[in-house]
Amino acid sequence: MYFDVNPKERKEDLFNREKELKSIIEALNLRERLIVVYGIRRIGKTSVIRVSLRDFPHVLLDIRQLYFSENIVTMPLLVKYVLEGFRARMKTSEKLYLGLRDVMSRIRGLRIGEIGIEIEPSAKISLTDILSRVDEWCEEKGERFVFAFDEAQYLRFSNVRYDGIIAWAVDNLRNLSFMLSGSEVGVLKEFLRVDEPSSPLYGRYMREVYVDRFTxxxxxxxxxxxxxxxxxxxxxxxxxxxxxxxxxxxxxxxxxxxxxxxxxxxxxxxxxxxxxxxxxxxxxxLDKVISPSRKRYLAIMKAVAHGSNSWSDIKAYVTVKTGPIPDSRLNELIKNLVRYGYLEKEDDKYRIPDPVVKRAVMQ
Ligand SMILES: Nc1ncnc2c1ncn2[C@@H]1O[C@H](COP(=O)(O)OP(=O)(O)O)[C@@H](O)[C@H]1O
Ligand SMILES: [Mg+2]
Incomplete structure (x- = not known):
């Protein structure tokens, strides 16, 4: 049903998105290792990802949800969810995933059974271990496995450099693909830092897919x-x-x-x-993003919502509402709103891409 409010799983419930699906499926069939899906909230990224992954062995994790469970994405947490992801698929008793179980049980201190996952308390299981095992298993079976991290920008909240691990896997594990998606497009790009020579993912080829609003x-x-x-x-x-x-x-x-x-x-x-x-x-x-400077952020959003959408009009509006603000500070706040996808800039005018956000800040 097109009007089902959950993310779509089946192609017949997904309206259009032929181009996006084709691009992702082509990338997977070409054995590309890094696929990134961008788009604002509620534009259909998760649906496109789920539908495109249907015919490929994969685990799909919602990193935002994982982050909100502990406020930090530690390695044990991520590992646990990856393993849960495997097990969830085993329940449907796909032969494929039963094979995976055997491979995983070669990792010291780990057992994945039908009833649950047992990790010995002293065992330190690393993501790189798991990735390597899955890659070996793929090599044996001539399979390809996709690790899909939805809202991957939340991986930055960690004591682990996941961009480094992903870069390592992309370089070394040729039977795996990584699919990353993010609503906060600017923040995800910063996390990946593909244009920065000092970054682990620098210079890596990636398939980029933009999920856009419907015409x-x-x-x-x-x-x-x-x-x-x-x-x-x-x-x-x-x-x-x-x-x-x-x-x-x-x-x-x-x-x-x-x-x-x-x-x-x-x-x-x-x-x-x-x-x-x-x-x-x-x-x-929005509150999560703007809490450090709520009044000023809201004044900026309100200015744009009411049509004061050039930089100088925003400044005038914010000054009237919240008092004087240094230019550098205003720039910083505007930049953050753009990074998080709450504002877009076109021809030196700002706009709010989501009509519900616009209405909400006006109230
Ligand atoms: N192409 C589509 N056809 C039908 N419904 C869609 C489509 N894309 C998204 N939806 C619906 O819109 C809502 C948001 O989709 P979702 O995939 O969760 O977006 P995102 O991950 O970008 O936030 C869900 O209710 C989903 O069912
Ligand atoms: Mg989503």
């Missing part, structure tokens, strides 16, 4: 397809109204469709509910 035409087709799938013929003025309000961010369109077509809310109420639920979600996420 008006695509959004329109998506909504029509979603309604028709549920046996409803939508009112064209409602559709146009929704496009204007939600602007090609497929996550919001999906939520609207779910509330309108599955829960059968009237159009106006459905749209209001998207903004209401969406704003709450968005402010929670």
């Amino acid at each position: 008006d035409e695509e959004s329109r087709k998506f909504l029509y397809a979603g309604f028709r799938e549920l046996g409803m013929e939508p009112d064209s003025s409602e559709i146009e109204d929704t496009l204007k309000a939600l602007d090609g961010v497929v996550g919001w369109l999906t939520l609207y469709g779910y509330i309108r077509a599955v829960r059968k809310f009237p159009h106006e109420d459905a749209l209001a509910k998207v903004f209401e639920e969406g704003s709450r979600l968005v402010m929670e996420e």
